[in-house]
Amino acid sequence: MKLLVLATIFCLLLTAQGKAVAAPADPRPRVIMETTAGEITIELFAEEAPVTTANFLQYVRDGFYDGLIFHRVIPGFVIQGGGFTPDMEQRPTRAAIKNEATNGLKNLRGTLSMARTGVVDSATSQFFVNLTDNANLDHRGTSPNAYGYAVFGKVVEGMEVVDQIAAQPTASKGFFQDVPVQEIEIIKAYTK
Incomplete structure (x- = not known):
């Protein structure tokens, strides 16, 4: 809410100076992810996770996710994508x-969070969808192991597609484990 109020004040100040301005950003932007398994609609939490949402939206606008795969599928846990090509x-x-894991949002079924390494502030483009409530991924403290994973959105349409991806058989591929045997590709991601 504070972000929206600040954006409105900034717009009023610029308007008072006679400059044209764009309307404040949508606090709940949506992204459509067309995959080879079907379409997923994601609602983002711009107010609660502004840095993560802006980062994800920039990757979407850049066409970064187009042609990447869901490279990690663990039934009953998560599906992960946003980093690797089919090769x-x-x-x-x-x-x-x-890392905005302190935003109060929980890793509940259907939510999206940023994947990261053991370093707290290491998330870039990879994200995962929680297949179940994963309280162990929530913020619990300040150490790297307890810091948690930043929730920044949720699937609002197409959870059956997520579940279909989660049901795919997996195998090892090179150094990677839990890779779907049949590639699940993100054909295109775009804002709605």
Whole structure:
């Protein structure tokens, strides 16, 4: 709410100076992800996770996710994508962002969170969809193991597609484990 109020005040100040301004950003933008398994609609939490939402939206606008796969599928846990091509080549990313896991949002079934390494502020482009309530991924403290994973959105349409992806048989592929045997590709991601 504070972000929306600040954006409105900023717009009023600029308008008072006679400059044209765009309307404040949508606090709940939506992204459509067309995959080879079907379509997923994601609602983002711009107010609760502004840095993560802006980061994800920039990757979407850049066409970064187009042609990448869901490279990690663990039934009853998560499906993860946003980093690798079908040949398991990692696509170069922008700099890592601040971890917003302290935003109060929980890793509940259907929510999206940023994947990261053991370093708290290491998330770039990879994300995962929670297949169940994963309280162990929530913020529980300040150490890297307890810091948690930043929830920034939720699936509002197409959870059956997520479940279909989660049901795919997996195998090891090179150094990677839990890779779907049949590739699940993100054909295109775009804002609604």
